[in-house]
Amino acid sequence: MTKARQTRELFRLSPVVAGCTVLMMAGAHAQTAPAQQPQAQPQTLETVTVTGIRKGIEDAISAKKGSDSIIEAISAEDIGKLPDASVAESVSRLPGVASQRNKSTGKASSVSVRGMSPDFNGALLNGREQASSGDSRGVEFDLYPSELLASVLIYKSPDGALVGQGLASTIDLQTVRPLNFSSRQAAVNYRKQRTGVASGAGEGTGTRKSVSYIDQFADKTIGVAVGLVKFDEKGADQQKFNSxxxxxxPFAPSGGAGSPLLACDGPTPPAGCTTGVNKVNVMGGFTADTENSTATREGRMATLQWKPNKDFESTFDYFYSKGRFxxxxxxxxxxxxxxxxxxxxxxxxxxxxxxxxxxxxxxxxxxxxxxxxxxxxxGDDSLKSWGWNNxxxxxxxxxxxxxxxxxxxxxxxxxxxxxxxxxxxxxxxxxxxxxxxxxxxxxxxxxxxxxxxxxxxxxxxxxxxxxxxxxxxxxxxxxxxxxxxxVQDKIDSFRLSGKTDLGWGPIVSGxxxxxxxxxxxxxxxxxxxxxxxxxxxxxxxxxxxxxxxxxxxxxxxxxxxxxxxxxxxxxxxxxxVDSDILNKDWSVKEKVTTGYFKGDLDGDLGGLPYRGNVGLQMVHTDQSSTGFNVDRANCTGNTAATCPGATVAQGKTYTDILPSLNMNFDLGGDQVMRFAAAKVLSRANMNDMRASLGYTVNNTGVQILTGDGGNPKLNPFRAKAIDLSYEKYFGNKGYFSAAGFYKKLDSYILRVPTVFDFKPYTSAATPLPTTGPNKGSTVGLLNQPINGEGGNIHGMEFAINVPLNFVSSWLDGFGIMLNHSDTSSSVELPTSGFSVENVGTVKIPMPGLSKKVTNLRFYYEKAGFQIAVAQRHRSDFLGEVSDFQDNRQLTFIKGESIVDLQLSYEFQSGWLKGLSLLAQGNNMTNSEFQRYNTDRNVVTDKIKYGKTYLFGINYKL
Known part of the structure; x- marks a missing residue:
């Protein structure tokens, strides 16, 4: 290892050790000084303990600064305390990240990164791929109470050892490691909330309780961490209107002027309808509901860590979450x-x-x-996730x-x-x-x-x-x-790896x-x-x-x-029982074997020292699905006897080669230029991979067999990605960054009619076309997901996160976090290839893409006081909701700005030391959730969630 590399590794891995090294070098210099030089007087070094908002910010900056990949991070402000009540809200404050509110509760639930839908994110817990509760792969972050997490890392560029990665990003939720703490710690939280304030309807209430405990035993060779959380919530009334x-x-007069108007769509429309004279328009109808939700959740986290010596470490962690909605x-x-x-x-x-x-x-x-x-x-859901690492x-x-x-x-x-x-x-x-x-x-x-x-x-x-x-x-x-x-989803994983020093030129270890x-x-x-x-x-x-x-x-x-x-x-x-219902019954299996290499880089290029990694993954996938085949012509009723379905199974295997490169150039003065390039993928939604299909003879025009279904032979979404980022750090206290990215999507999955031979699914009783060029033919058109053409998505991201005492000592305690992203895409998708609500256009934009996303957080922290005001904004986008048949549906959602406020005070001395009081307000501007159909001026669904007030007490030992 070169001396330059040793120094860079020292600063990257442990700023504290680096500081000690500087002091030691200074001491050595003093010992070699001439004897006549006066000895320096001993100095008492003051220990500064960073807590609260600043601790969360500095830990996150340290993670970002020390990473070889391009990442964003959030860290707990204290044990059991991420910045927000939910994971989705916390990460949505990071550069290039936006959240969509759940249309039923108004809470942030799903996350889009760099303008791509939530399904393009890989989701990990402590580095392991996680199951999901919906039809898609997108993980519902509501299942992971924020009180049980220590940090969240969002990898915008992958490396060779990152398994379970996504095309947009990889989101790694992390629990605490007890041996990383120097002493026993414990905290108890209680919070009471009011929801739907100023919504114009009835308010809701709720409570959140959590306990966290961390300890070390046997001369700090055994560490234990336990977390418990429980919340109960009765939601506020949500007054909704759907047009x-x-x-x-069109309507027209039944007689002369002033006579009653009659609808023009009936079997005997009035005369005015046929001539087009006197036609006027009337709304088709409406649905207006008041909704009220109830939710409960219990969560448990436990970690047992054993490190008997410097050569061996064993960690077992368990995460459990059970909820009812x-x-x-x-x-x-x-x-x-x-x-x-x-x-x-x-x-x-x-x-x-x-x-x-x-x-x-x-x-x-x-x-x-x-x-x-x-x-x-x-519904009731339960999540059980465990892992054993040695x-x-x-x-x-x-x-x-x-x-x-x-x-x-x-x-x-x-x-x-x-x-x-x-x-x-x-x-x-x-x-x-x-x-x-x-x-x-x-x-x-x-x-x-x-x-x-x-x-x-x-x-x-x-x-x-x-x-x-x-x-x-x-x-x-x-x-x-x-x-x-x-729905049941289970993932079993096993990993083996070995790492050693190498002498392969700039590859120093692998x-x-x-x-x-x-x-x-x-x-x-x-x-x-x-x-x-x-x-x-x-x-x-x-x-x-x-x-x-x-x-x-x-x-x-x-x-x-x-x-x-x-x-x-x-x-x-x-x-x-009919073909639509049978199409909802399916299973999908995947066996994914990933062989990988990750080489750590260290060297100089053009006089600039760099570090980073180069990687290669060979990913072999064996996928299959079972479902039902339904001949709709023989489906004469809606019972199992009158609409028989035959089990069908299909699948395929394929292999992907995924190279990756991360290079970080040290520009001096705590400045870093990062470059990353990789080939990435995201697998198709499992609902699209189902083997189910149904078909019948289409008698409209030329007779032909037509059907619809899934496609177990889908390839994943694939893309090539390039990232470039400039970062200027101010120690671990602040930073400025400017980044650009480009992704070339090699394909995009959409539904289109394709030529298909139904012969394997027909029987002697199957009706076939009786006239025309398709007479007696089993070849027809199947509307199913396919790997279609892609496009590109590119954007710029800017962020600044600094304490304002950099500007003036008068501003000591104040700080600002500001980031903005501007994203565009050439991808235009055919409306016919998706389930889109009330859209009259031929093409739709990429789902999840907000062109502009801005986050601002202004805070003050000093002498136990913490005050933070935050706003997150995203422009219009094509989001996703569930329709009345439990199917996923795309819908246009208007841009929104959400303003949150947080106040707290922690007692600094006396018998109340360790006690803190909290007051928090969410959606303080009462921002509405609005959907529209193509024309953003035609709002079809408007929901006023109201404000949420939260009051809490925390005691830390």
């Missing part, structure tokens, strides 16, 4: 511009109207059939063996019930009411005011029944629906290893329609209880009740 995508339908939806929905003129919903007329700019600005619709919704969605130094080698498992199970339920006026078996409109509105201008769907002539809070009017015949009418009554999805991962994900569901007990398809019964609620933002009152437990007493269940 069904913001569409309108429930969401009650109470509201009103119904058609205005669109009805079916059936026995369930007779056609109405619009009277007392005013028209402005071709839009019915106000009016009254007769024969309105409102549907009162009382739905409940919930390191042994044997002569010139350091050997490592690691075994781990991550398992997630989620059981969900979705109950939907409808109440209103029963269908009457004929087309009369006796007893039906009307709905009136004012203030419509053709675009402001969420701001229109509604009134109804009937009170849907009256249990004599709103009864549990099949209101609109949505399941096909009296032959298949549906007064509700139930779905019971089950690590050789192999990692084997076996993963299996299973998704199953049971679904069916609920109908009122008895034989009457128009049967109805009173809504239990006496509760009423407000239907979203409309202000209209409706009957309210909890449908859980009503199966058997009020409803009977008709289990439903």
């Amino acid at each position: 069904w995508g913001g569409w309108t339908l 429930g969401l009650k939806k109470t509201g009103l929905e119904g058609a205005i511009g669109d009805d079916d003129n059936s026995a369930y919903d007779p056609r109405g007329q619009i009277t007392n109207y005013t028209i402005a700019n071709g839009v019915v600005a106000s009016g009254t619709l007769s024969n309105y059939k409102g549907v009162v919704r009382n739905h409940f969605e919930g 390191k042994l130094k044997l002569k010139d080698w350091t050997l490592l063996a690691d075994i781990s498992q991550s398992k997630v199970v989620r059981d969900s339920s979705r109950y939907e019930t409808t109440a209103g006026q029963p269908g009457n078996g004929n087309k009369s409109a006796a007893g039906l009411g009307s709905i009136s509105w004012t203030g419509f201008n053709g675009q402001n769907f969420t701001d229109v005011k509604y009134t109804t002539s009937l009170s849907y809070a009256d249990r004599a009017i709103a009864k549990l029944t099949d209101v609109d015949g949505w399941s096909g009418g009296e032959g298949s009554p549906q007064a509700g629906y139930v779905a019971l999805p089950h 690590e050789f290893g192999i990692n084997v991962t076996n993963r299996e994900k299973i998704r199953q569901t049971q679904e069916g329609r609920l109908f009122i007990k008895g034989t009457d398809p128009y049967g109805a019964t009173a809504v239990p209880g006496s509760d009423v609620a407000i239907a979203g933002t409309t202000g209209l009152q409706v009957v309210s009740w909890d449908p859980r437990g009503s199966l058997g007493s009020i409803y009977d269940l008709a289990k439903k």
Whole structure:
């Protein structure tokens, strides 16, 4: 090892040791000084202990500065205390990182890095790949309570030893290592919160409790860390309005001027509809809900570390998280511009109207059939993750063996019930009411005011029944629906590696290893329609209880009740089986074997000293899936007997070679220039990899077999990445950085119709085309995920994180953290290749991409006082939500700015020393969550979550 390298390693690995070395060198110099020189007087060195916000910042800066890769980091301000209540909120303050709020709770839940969707992130816990609870691979950070984590590292550039990496980034959640602490530490936290403040609806409450304990035994050769957390939350009321995508339908007068308006979509439209004269537009309808959530979670973390000598270390860690979530939806929905003129919903007329700019600005619709919704969605999840790591130094080698498992199970339920006026078996409109509105201008769907002539809070009017015949009418009554999805994901991993010094030119040491991962994900569901007990398809019964609620933002009152437990007493269940439901039952297996080499670099280039690493991974993948094949032509009903499905299995193997390079040039003056290049990949969503498919003869136009399904033979997303970063450090107290990145996406997975031979899935009873060029042919079109063309994504990131006493001593205690990223992409994807909500464009941008993301945090910390104000902003983006059928769906989300405030005081002396008080406010500007369809001025869904206030007490030993 060269002397230059020794010095750089010293400063990189331990600034404290480096400082001691400087003092020792100074002492040696003093000993060789002439005898006549006066001896320096002994000095008492003051020990400064950094705590709180500054400790978290300095630890994170030290991690970033010492890394050979380009990373971002957050670190706990104290044991059991990340900067925010959730991991997603904490990491979303880092450069190039943005979070999406959960549409049901308003909390940050998923994370996009460098403009790419959450599925492009690899997720690790203590360096090990983690299972997920959804259909995709994206890890739900809600399952990892922040109180149990010590730090989070986001790798923007990989290295050869980083297994489980993602195409956008790799996010490594880390728990504490007890032997890294010099003494016993313990902390107890209690927090009380109020949510939904100033939302215009009912407020929610909650509590969070946590305990952390760290200790060392046997002359500091054994370390133990334990963490416990529990929280209970009753969410605030969320008032929501959905305009069904913001569409309108044409109406025209039934006679002359001033006569009632009739819909132009019926079988006998009025004369004005056919000529185009006097046509005006009316909103199609709406759904308005008030939602209230409940959530509980218990988390446990334990680490046992044994280091009997300098040559051997064994660490076992365990992480457990169990939660329950429930969401009650109470509201009103119904058609205005669109009805079916059936026995369930007779056609109405619009009277007392005013028209402005071709839009019915106000009016009254007769024969309105409102549907009162009382739905409940919930689920239980559990995460168990453990790992055992052993390191042994044997002569010139350091050997490592690691075994781990991550398992997630989620059981969900979705109950939907409808109440209103029963269908009457004929087309009369006796007893039906009307709905009136004012203030419509053709675009402001969420701001229109509604009134109804009937009170849907009256249990004599709103009864549990099949209101609109949505399941096909009296032959298949549906007064509700139930779905019971089950997801299980398990990852078993084993790693062996050895590291030794090398003399291969600039490669001074190398690590050789192999990692084997076996993963299996299973998704199953049971679904069916609920109908009122008895034989009457128009049967109805009173809504239990006496509760009423407000239907979203409309202000209209409706009957309210909890449908859980009503199966058997009020409803009977008709289990439903069809091709769509069978498509939700699948399993995917993967065996990924990764052989890797990582070489540490040290040398000089053009007079500039550098360090870093070069790596190579050979990744062999064996993937397979099982699902159901459904011939829709032979699917004559919605039961297992009338819609048979045959099990089908497919798969493939492939190998990827992933080189990587990280070089860090020392520019002097605590300045670093980093360069990184790598080939990276992210695997396809497992829902896209399912083997399920369904098909039938398409009789529209030329007859041909058509179908849809998954694709077990998908290759991963692949890309080439280049990063360049300049960083100026001020010790470990602050830094400035400017970075640029470019990723060339070699492919992108999307759904398109492809030529497909259905012969392996047909039988003698399978109907085939009977006419045209495809007569008798099993070759048709299958709409399935494929590896399509990619593009590029590139951007710039700027960050500054400094204490302001650099500027003036008057600002001692103040500090600022500011970062901004600007990201663009050439990727334009066909709308037809994705499930996108209410989008009329042919092309859509890359999901997850906000062109501009800005984070600002201003803080003050001194004499026990801590004050922090933070804002995170992201511009418009194409996000992802779950639809009413539990399917993933893309949707446009408006940009937002979230402002948070934190105040705390820690007693510095006396018998209260170690006690701190905390007050925190989130979303202080009451930023709304808004969705739109292509045109950002046409808002289709608006949610006001309100503010969250949190008050807490912490005691540290």
